[in-house]
Amino acid sequence: MLAxxxxxxxxxxxxxxxAHPSNFGKLxxxxxxxxxxxxxxxxxxxxxxxxxxxxxxxxxxxxAEGFKQxxxxxxxxxxxxxxxxQILTEDYYVANKLMKGFxxxxxxxxxxxxxxxxxxxxxxxxxxxxxxxxxxxxxxxxDLVVIVGSNFAWCHPILHQRxxxxxxxRGTRIVVVDPRKTATTEDxxxxxxxxxxTDVALFNGLLAxxxxxxxxxxxxxxxxxxxxxxxxxxxxxxxxxxVSGITGVPSEDLEAxxxxxxATERVVTIYSQGVNQSSSGSDKVNAIxxxxxxxxxxxxPGMGPFSITGQPNAMGGREVGGLANQLAVHMDFSPxxxxxxxxxxxxxxxxxxxxxxxxxxxxxxxxxKIKAIWIMATNPVVxxxxxxxxxxxxxxxxxxxxxxASATADTAQCADILLPATAWGEKTGTVTNSERRISRQRSxxxxxxxxxxxxxxxxxxxxxxxxxxxxxxDVSEIYAEYAALSGFENTDTRDFxxxxxxxxxxxxxxxxxxxxxxxxxxxxxxxAVEAGEHRFFxxxxxxxxxxxxxxxxxSYKPPESACDDEFPLVLNTGRVRDQWHTMTRTGxxxxxxxxxxxxxxxxxxxxxxxxxxIDFGVAKIISKQGAVxxxxxxxxxxxxxQVFVPIHWTDRYAVQARIDSVVAENVDxxxxxxxxxxxxxxxxxxxxxxxxxxxxxxxxxRDALExxxxxxxxxxxxxxxxxxxxxxxxxxLLARLVGDENVLALQGGEAxxxxxxxxxxxxxxxxxxxxxxxxxxxxxxxxxxxxxxxSAEEQLSLLAARARVGAATGRMICAxxxxxxxxxxxxxxxxxGTVEAVGEATTAGTNCGSCKPDIRRLISLFEPxxxxxxxxE
Numbered sequence: 001m002l003a004x005x006x007x008x009x010x011x012x013x014x015x016x017x018x019a020h021p022s023n024f025g026k027l028x029x030x031x032x033x034x035x036x037x038x039x040x041x042x043x044x045x046x047x048x049x050x051x052x053x054x055x056x057x058x059x060x061x062x063x064a065e066g067f068k069q070x071x072x073x074x075x076x077x078x079x080x081x082x083x084x085x086q087i088l089t090e091d092y093y094v095a096n097k098l099m100k101g102f103x104x105x106x107x108x109x110x111x112x113x114x115x116x117x118x119x120x121x122x123x124x125x126x127x128x129x130x131x132x133x134x135x136x137x138x139x140x141x142x143d144l145v146v147i148v149g150s151n152f153a154w155c156h157p158i159l160h161q162r163x164x165x166x167x168x169x170r171g172t173r174i175v176v177v178d179p180r181k182t183a184t185t186e187d188x189x190x191x192x193x194x195x196x197x198t199d200v201a202l203f204n205g206l207l208a209x210x211x212x213x214x215x216x217x218x219x220x221x222x223x224x225x226x227x228x229x230x231x232x233x234x235x236x237x238x239x240x241x242x243v244s245g246i247t248g249v250p251s252e253d254l255e256a257x258x259x260x261x262x263a264t265e266r267v268v269t270i271y272s273q274g275v276n277q278s279s280s281g282s283d284k285v286n287a288i289x290x291x292x293x294x295x296x297x298x299x300x301p302g303m304g305p306f307s308i309t310g311q312p313n314a315m316g317g318r319e320v321g322g323l324a325n326q327l328a329v330h331m332d333f334s335p336x337x338x339x340x341x342x343x344x345x346x347x348x349x350x351x352x353x354x355x356x357x358x359x360x361x362x363x364x365x366x367x368x369k370i371k372a373i374w375i376m377a378t379n380p381v382v383x384x385x386x387x388x389x390x391x392x393x394x395x396x397x398x399x400x401x402x403x404x405a406s407a408t409a410d411t412a413q414c415a416d417i418l419l420p421a422t423a424w425g426e427k428t429g430t431v432t433n434s435e436r437r438i439s440r441q442r443s444x445x446x447x448x449x450x451x452x453x454x455x456x457x458x459x460x461x462x463x464x465x466x467x468x469x470x471x472x473x474d475v476s477e478i479y480a481e482y483a484a485l486s487g488f489e490n491t492d493t494r495d496f497x498x499x500x501x502x503x504x505x506x507x508x509x510x511x512x513x514x515x516x517x518x519x520x521x522x523x524x525x526x527x528a529v530e531a532g533e534h535r536f537f538x539x540x541x542x543x544x545x546x547x548x549x550x551x552x553x554x555s556y557k558p559p560e561s562a563c564d565d566e567f568p569l570v571l572n573t574g575r576v577r578d579q580w581h582t583m584t585r586t587g588x589x590x591x592x593x594x595x596x597x598x599x600x601x602x603x604x605x606x607x608x609x610x611x612x613x614i615d616f617g618v619a620k621i622i623s624k625q626g627a628v629x630x631x632x633x634x635x636x637x638x639x640x641x642q643v644f645v646p647i648h649w650t651d652r653y654a655v656q657a658r659i660d661s662v663v664a665e666n667v668d669x670x671x672x673x674x675x676x677x678x679x680x681x682x683x684x685x686x687x688x689x690x691x692x693x694x695x696x697x698x699x700x701x702r703d704a705l706e707x708x709x710x711x712x713x714x715x716x717x718x719x720x721x722x723x724x725x726x727x728x729x730x731x732x733l734l735a736r737l738v739g740d741e742n743v744l745a746l747q748g749g750e751a752x753x754x755x756x757x758x759x760x761x762x763x764x765x766x767x768x769x770x771x772x773x774x775x776x777x778x779x780x781x782x783x784x785x786x787x788x789x790x791s792a793e794e795q796l797s798l799l800a801a802r803a804r805v806g807a808a809t810g811r812m813i814c815a816x817x818x819x820x821x822x823x824x825x826x827x828x829x830x831x832x833g834t835v836e837a838v839g840e841a842t843t844a845g846t847n848c849g850s851c852k853p854d855i856r857r858l859i860s861l862f863e864p865x866x867x868x869x870x871x872x873e
Contacts, residue, residue, distance in 0.1 A: 081109075085314040095322070109355070122288075136435045153849075154184070154577040164849070181193075183577075210294060357671075402415035497518045700713070708724040
């Protein structure tokens with residue numbers, strides 16, 4: 001990514017880097033909008049203790065003294081770090097070194113536990129180490145791509161468009177395994193709508209099929225693997241009819257998938273959160289890996305299992321040992337590895353065993369076992385399961401330190417000590433992506449206020465705690481130490497090795513180009529790495545003690561929780577196209593909130609009707625853990641008996657919408673990864689007197705919003721847009737929100753009422769539209785209108801919540817290029833009948849392509865004027 005900051009540093013022109021080998025200059029909607037999120041309005045700029053501003057010396061002194069005193073009184077396991085895939089690898093390295101090496105506890109874990117921990121377990125069980133065998137090039141060369149548990153088109157749109165190019169050029173076929181219909185399933189030849197949690201049965205059945213049809217590679221099995229005969233006896237009933245009965249997939253679809261997989265050598269299976277976020281996630285991963293070991297389709301172009309990460313530096317965190325059950329650079333707690341790391345770090349207090357994983361860690365905070373915790377660049381009050389319990393834990397904890405960039409993050413409100421951290425654009429260091437490619441991130445903005453890099457804050461605290469080995473003049477020195485450790489006594493016994501950079505200097509580090517590991521010492525010259533060495537295991541050399549890949553016996557087990565009469569529906573959670581995690585950055589720009597502006601539940605129309613839910617009404621979702629309020633979206637994308645809610649909304653942007661407060665704490669017993677894809681719930685409609693949509697030039701106060709039982713806010717170009725619903729008098733609501741001075745009003749009884757306030761220059765300051773049913777309004781036009789001058793002829797349109805002819809803007813469809821539904825409909829009216837034609841006319845869909853399903857939907861719904869005329873006659 002390339003960025004050119006504005007003169008004031010509060011915005012930037014952002015574009016992709018055409019020379020980068022992972023994206024070739026393409027950016028997703030979130031990346032394209034990053035330059036619009038640089039304002040400092042919600043930034044944390046100064047350290048504070050107990051809400052009072054202090055200098056860094058006092059803040060770090062308090063951190064060091066608090067941790068030292070806690071350790072002295074209760075031992076090293078009474079403290080913890082919780083870090084994040086949003087920090088850079090060098091930050092991660094220092095955190096791991098400090099906690100495990102010098103504090104002497106392994107109670108450091110990361111939010112990557114929530115997205116990729118099951119893949120780590122699966123890789124290590126099968127390969128002996130956490131290795132992703134393939135690379136993005138394999139998407140260009142595959143004949144069949146199986147996408148399991150990922151809305152790839154929305155969550156990894158650049159890779160999805162690369163796959164679509166392969167489909168166009170070479171006829172690559174796509175199979176999607178997902179309970180829901182998504183933007184990704186629209187591009188697939190076959191959609192296997194499995195029942196949630198049944199992936200092990202699906203892939204055990206596939207393994208049995210490739211064995212029965214002779215599609216296994218017996219030579220590879222004999223030469224390079226162990227445990228094949230054992231795994232065949234453990235898979236259980238694997239007939240197509242039996243697998244159909246478990247998964248809910250019609251037998252004919254299963255047979256078509258199995259047959260095509262068996263007959264196609266170049267097959268890539270991409271898997272992500274739908275596989276990992278499960279109480280059997282590790283077994284799901286190994287069920288997939290077993291098939292690839294059996295067919296020998298691994299480490300060669302166009303084939304292999306491919307774990308796709310969910311965060312920008314989840315891989316970097318895994319490499320440096322950011323997980324509680326690992327040491328650094330893919331070493332574990334074996335006696336040899338422990339002694340080796342201890343010598344390298346000169347760390348006499350190195351922890352000698354795994355620490356607490358994320359869910360267990362916060363349980364220990366809640367119970368009082370952990371009495372001091374340092375949280376960095378993540379928002380567990382929103383993102384962990386049973387999130388209300390996490391908030392309770394932090395409120396009870398004697399010492400909570402939070403390193404954050406966002407002053408409004410939910411977790412920051414729980415901090416005793418707040419440390420301002422640098423954010424994107426200010427940070428400098430490295431990250432690793434899903435294909436093991438390490439890229440240099442360079443700052444282009446000075447740190448605002450007194451913000452510091454995370455590694456610098458930790459090094460300052462370490463020195464105040466009296467620990468040696470934490471003085472670095474530059475971040476390049478951290479990277480060089482990390483690289484040197486990767487090659488330390490590594491005689492090709494560990495996969496991760498970047499020791500070619502063990503003596504890198506600042507100039508070479510600053511000039512570092514993207515590369516894939518491994519890169520051992522002596523192989524950093526151009527051309528020194530032979531062709532094919534960016535893939536693993538084609539030669540059958542693994543990293544187990546006997547260097548053989550291991551088949552792992554796994555059998556289908558249903559999700560840990562089960563639906564019943566009290567909680568009859570399955571809740572699935574995940575991401576939407578234009579938002580990221582808990583919206584602390586993506587929630588700042590109208591371009592991203594314009595596509596979906598409030599939390600919602602996708603529910604099948606039949607299920608919704610049986611529950612008395614109305615379309616666009618408001619519902620309460622209830623589990624044993626908690627409850628949320630969300631907008632109802634009836635859609636056949638949701639299967640009957642299942643519902644989907646996005647993970648992003650927080651207390652900053654909506655009332656009672658943190659969906660993970662509803663999610664159960666069930667975890668995979670091996671990986672500790674939570675089961676975000678299966679929580680039993682019930683849903684009931686909220687009985688409300690009115691629904692409202694409002695726009696404000698200034699952000700409305702919480703007091704103003706609390707008149708509603710449901711509300712959600714989002715930024716507009718010159719103000720804010722608000723969805724509300726509640727009980728009582730609509731007239732009182734209008735008076736409360738808009739006031740009674742300089743007010744225009746339209747009274748239509750319960751069906752529709754509106755009021756607007758303009759200043760002396762006719763600039764719209766506030767407007768509110770109320771109805772006894774969900775409000776119909778030209779929301780995008782109204783959001784653009786607030787904070788601007790409203791002409792006399794527009795004022796009547798304003799009160800009617802309808803744009804005058806030619807002024808409609810429509811919902812944001814293409815966030816990358818800023819193209820609305822109104823612009824696309826204009827192109828359709830002008831004769832554009834394909835996605836490509838719309839792209840040529842409007843630029844919509846020409847960047848990351850994640851909006852193409854929405855464009856196709858508009859095309860399918862569009863009626864030419866002459867057709868409308870005939871229908872009217």
